[in-house]
Amino acid sequence: MFLIEVRELRKVYSLGDIEVNALMDVSATIAKGEFVAVMGPSGSGKSTFMNVLGCLDQPTGGQYLLEGIDVGKLSRDDLAGIRNKKIGFVFQGFNLLSRTSAIENVEIPLLYDGRHARERRERAMAALKSVGLEGREHHHPNQLSGGQQQRVAIARALVNDAPILLADEPTGNLDTKTSAEIMELFVRLNAESSITIILVTHEPDIATYSRRQIKFLDGRIVSDEMTGKA
């Protein structure tokens, strides 16, 4: 059984009279522990693909099996549960809650999982430590650099031990040096805890950190190949 399996996935946006085919019959499988880069120019459908995988958006057609479960048949709240337990998100814009300390940001997924305060605190501390942010727990996002903010977001994605980490242009707002640090963190996490990482990027440099590259163009997969690690 694959961790992720999509069959003829289709997504159509209607913008007034015009229908935009963001995804056209996309089929792919991703196994546990893979490190995949999803590439393509803007408008190629890679972000839509990512949002569907992350259960943030619903496909118009086709099937999405996550650990063998047909996600299309689940309710809104079941999807929320999947996002909580199975998937961690890292966004280009970090998407941290402002005026909320780093540790409290990391605790949020545990909060919605109904964990108690002590467990939340301990696990959030451990997650922050694993991304190298020890001692910064009580800083607010505006007191942290871009790289540090992205580390907080990664800690938040890791805190609930989700098997999948989805990263949408995680280095888009960062300089080259910080980008490299973040990517090395991803590589380390993938190697150490065998978390499955799916990374959306349009930068070939960033994609080289992955072991598999899926290229999108006009809503279709145009290539899907294993690459040697950089």
Next chain:
Amino acid sequence: MINLPSTFRISLRALRVNKMRSALTMLGIIIGVGAVIAMLAVGTGASRKIAAQISSMGSNLLMILPGSTTSGGVRMGAGTQPTLTMGDAEAILKESSAVAEAAPVLNGVAQVVYRHQNWSTGVVGTTPGMLEVRDWPLALGRPFTQQDVKSATKVCLLGQTVVDNLFGGMDPLGQIIRIKKIPFTVIGVLATKGQSPQGQDQDDTIYVPVTTAQKKLFGTSFPGMVRIIMVKAKSAEELGAAERQVTELLKQRHRIGPKQDNDFTVRNLTQFMQAAEQSSKVMTILLGAIGSVSLLVGGIGIMNIMLVSVTERTREIGIRMAVGAKTWDIRLQFIIEALTLSLIGGVAGIIFGVSGSKILSILTGWPTVVSPLSVVLSFGFSGLVGIFFGFYPAYKASNLNPIDALRFE
């Protein structure tokens, strides 16, 4: 699973982060709840005062006054014709089935002296039945008896104001005071009654047997004459019957033909006061309604702020949904925020309303009574306002699509 304590924490944090806005939103509820409580306190105070005055006067009362005399075409006003007698009072009590008690009154103003103190007060000559008519118990001593009335004993009951002025802190029982220079023994002290509905001090009075008043103090133009007869009906329902029976009886006794005017007037005191009480209750409801309007406006203020808050925090909602917040997690967060605003506002409003009505009664002298019911009611109402006006914004927030909420700029 919804985690209530955590949701509660999230809500409180959001309110803390926007302190100024939370305080301003609360202000609407504070003023609303405060207004309801203060308005009801003023209204309740007014009705309580009227009710207390009614009960101090005695309930189910009729007052019978003699008719007016005409002297050379000039009519002299009610009570100027000396037509009521002791006999009338006795006949009313004996023959009218709806009457519980009847007491004649012959009164006047007299100077009263005890040792080196003196005081001018109203002296009321009456029968023992008067105490029941007025619902007026004794604080000390004993009432005078029918025997005292029969033999015109020189005994008296003192009102509290008279006691204060003549005796200071001393025990008046058994002491001799002089009314119009005639010595009277003090046998009892009337309980404190306070102001009458007309604002007179009811405790500034002395009761003596009616016969003593007739023979020794005020004199009468013919034997047995009295100025007023006070009648107490058996119940509020029988007040009308008592009025008819008394009128009929006095017509017969005074030999008044069908076409003649009555030489007496029967006044129903209680009815007049009940009308006043009724209007003060209507007033209370009206004041409460005005207060409720401001509470409603405060509630709309909460909804307004919550709607703004939902729009402003769309991204936050998106982030929360992305990491696993379910429909009711989001809904509860916003409902609890609204509820917290309205309940804290409610508590502050209660403090504001209670102290406001106290200050009002100090400044204006109006009696204000904060009833526990009005506090509970307005607090409960502010809670309802919070849930009611918080639900729509919460519902709106929870129905956002996660990806749309995340992309919201």
